[in-house]
Amino acid sequence: MxxxxxxxxxxxxxxxxxxxxxxxxxxxxxxxxxxxxxxxxxxxxxxxxxxxxxxxxxxxxxxxxxxxxxxxxxxxxxxxxxxxxxxxxxxxxxxxxxxxxxxxxxxxxxxxxxxEVLKVENVNASLPACATYHRSCHMTRLLGVKDAPGKLLDNVEGLKVNPLPNSQDCCGFGGTFSVKMVPISEQMVDEKVQHIEETGAEILIGADCGCLMNIGGRINRKGKPIKVMHIAEVLNSEVK
Structure with a gap:
């Protein structure tokens, strides 16, 4: 293909x-x-x-x-x-x-x-860790992709994915929104980081680099020991 x-x-x-x-x-x-x-x-x-x-x-x-x-x-x-x-x-x-x-x-x-196209839900990846997954707004609401990431992550060997509270909430990035509306954006990402911490996860997984850049930057500034990974990195971990 x-x-x-x-x-x-x-x-x-x-x-x-x-x-x-x-x-x-x-x-x-x-x-x-x-x-x-x-x-x-x-x-x-x-x-x-x-x-x-x-x-x-x-x-x-x-x-x-x-x-x-x-x-x-x-x-x-x-x-x-x-x-x-x-x-x-x-x-x-x-x-x-x-x-x-x-x-x-x-x-x-x-x-x-x-x-949906390859009809694969298990890519034989392996990542022994505790993680949580951030649903990005445009991917979920505009593109309508809600279940595919979870189906694939559920089959990653050794990976435990804890539910993220208020997972439907925006991280505050929104492209130029984070530049034009800084105070609001900062409050939104602070709340997102707080919810991530509540899960006890050591890794935050996402499918949009914009969200991961925004959340990851905030995590780093706050000195939180949470690793940020794109879902492509997770699914390509030790593929057998």
């Missing part, structure tokens, strides 16, 4: 290891992975800030970039969800709207692809 990697900005610039683990995991599951080098940001920061005209140009570029791909898979529910929003930008441009909808139909977040 041929898969094109949608690396996303944060994974590309700050968390290259996440991209590496994503590719290794997909290849171990029998996928042939390519990387279209022309890909750019999905345009979400501009879109969320109201720059829809500029976002349309980004969307057209991304649509052209992945036009020949069978599947597009990314290690971020938020960014993949943005690909699904392109159609709304072209309500008055039927040709581009059709192309946008075609891209959306073949685009998947990593765990979503593994469970």
């Amino acid at each position: 041929k898969v094109s990697l949608f690396i996303t900005c944060l994974a590309d610039v700050f968390y290259s290891n996440v991209g590496k683990h994503t590719v290794e995991l997909l290849e171990k599951l029998g996928c042939e992975v390519d990387f279209p080098e022309q890909q750019t940001c999905c345009g979400q920061p501009a879109f969320n800030s109201g720059y829809h005209k500029e976002t349309k140009e980004v969307a057209k570029h991304m649509i052209r970039t992945f036009e020949g791909s069978d599947y597009v898979v990314g290690p971020s529910g938020s960014c993949v969800a943005m690909l699904g929003e392109y159609g709304h930008l072209f309500e008055n441009e039927p040709v581009w709207k059709e192309k946008a909808e075609k891209l959306a139909s073949k685009s998947y977040e990593l765990t979503q692809f593994i469970v």
